[in-house]
Amino acid sequence: MRTERNLTRLDRVFARLDREPERPAHIDVPRMSRHRVALFAATLAFYGAIVWAVVITSWLVRLDWQVMFFRPYEQWSEIHAFVDYYVVLGQRGPTAVMIAAWLGWRSWRQHTLRPLLALATSLLLLNVTVGAAKIGMGRLGPHYATTIGSNEMGLGGDIFPSGHTANAVVTWGILAYLASTPAARRWLSALSAVTSLGVGLSTVYLGTHWLSDVLLGWVAGLLILLALPWFEPLIARTEAAIFDFRDRLRARRAGTVPALPTPVQVPVRHKPRESAHDVSPTARTPKAPVYLAPGPHSARSERTPVTPVGSRRPPHPHNDRGTRGTASTARPVT
Template sequence: MRTEDKLPATEERRPDPARPRMTRTRFWLLGTTLAVYAATVIGVLTTSWLVKLDWQVMLFRPYKQWPEFHTLLDYFVVMGQRGPTAVAVAAWLGWCCHRQRTLRPLLALGTSLLLLNATVGAVKIGFGRLGPHYATTVGSNEMWRTGDIFPSGHTANAVVTWGILAYLATTPVARRVASLIAAGFAFGVGMTTVYLGTHWLSDVVLGWAAGVLVLLALPWMEPAMARAEVLLLTLWHRLRQGRAPVPVPSGPPVAGTPLATPRTARDDDLPTREPVAVVRPGTATGRSPDGRPLHPVRQHTVRSERTPVTPVGSRRPPHADRVPRTTAPFGPSGASRGRTAAGG
């Protein structure tokens, strides 16, 4: 058996992030979703039968027909709210990043949410459609009236946030299971907004299409995510190296290294000075060239090698009025002798 046949199925099916390819299934999904997106927008702008269906569902008021489900569905719609779902999915993908030693799961989630906010937010502000609770004219499409509900943000967010788990699945079984869970959440959140009366039915249809388009566009963003991962990892390693403490050697310091402690110089470390003989011109004749006598040449010694000399007698200069130390000390009889010796 060849080595290539022993590769795990996950490695064989993993696409190359540098060169994403357009499969036939993805091509038909992209074309169909774009057609649904365009048809929904055109149907609402032209006030077609789709707008009439919106009004029929709204006037039916499902939350009044089945009030017993109101509390449960009011909590369930949180599964499409951007903040809680993003935190929950990010926690799971963060654990996947730690396990797989890669930042791709979190980068894919961040990229998909960025695309979702840019595309859905721009369309919401551009159309300015009002919701069912704020509608003014029965039968109108309620466009260009400073609203922000077309397409449904909860629905599109449910498609993208839960669909990213299916997009990042590594095995076909996990991908199918995650796709079914994401489809269930997306369908349930969308229909819950219609039940609560916060969105038109056409808002939900356009939200489904907008979320699927974001997921289908993610493979084209794989090269940018790969470059961002390399950049972030390089920056992280540089920051860790900058904060790393200087290693301190456990052994004794080595002389000459920056970590060696300077040692105080002792007398034993000082070099021994050798006697230097001074040779002057004119030594043979005993006189310098100018005729002055020269002292005999002798070797200079270090102070520590010289013999200490103790001075003999007094160091005071002689004085005529000063009594020499050889005279007797002053006293009753010595005073007269001192004066007689002095001539007094």
């Protein structure tokens, strides 16, 4: 009786860590569908509404000041140490290293650079868009506010929108964006939403950001994730260029030169020599050139120059070709 050994959890882990023999064909690349475009437009409109509400010093700014005067870090001081560590999940350096390590393993296992290139593209978009908004609006934070009730815009600050919140949305949301199955995408989307929400509220608890900064940071990060399918063709071209460069570099190190196509040589068949007894009556004899007269070949000095009216050489009694006016065996040159 044959029994099969049950795989342990460690066996399954090692099987998961094994590299696949070739790139999987089921990798799902998100496309910019109409639903995604409509969601992107709605999110962009919400982004503009938040900025306008802060610029005109609306109820949102008054809510910011009320939360600041509430001082959550004094109301719940017992969780201060935990929040100090939790907010690190929104810092760009540590989170980028952790996510890059995971996506690097996926790239190695699946023989593709798309996970790492998607992460690099999203972080580049994050730095450009959020950094430009911070510098352009120049809002001061709660700890540096100058006038009670004002929006603190245009005073040289750099907290609007919240970089911690936007970074948490992008770095943890990229895992859901690159998920292989719909179920994994749903679970990772929920996990990234909870993580980024906790990071944003942690900055409000510590008093480093206004509540409106966190709202705009969430929206800014979501815009980057929604816009990523527009950059998928660029990611694919970059991946192909990197692989081509790698192949050329390997060939150069190995000292191999791509071989030129060798010309096809057609074997020449030599006809066997034919003897006098083997000549068939149907065999063709080579024709003489047009400019040669038929008959035996003679030297140039022995030939008689001819013209259409006859020979110009005076008659000679010993000439065996006959006297002037007799028929000549030579024909006029054509």
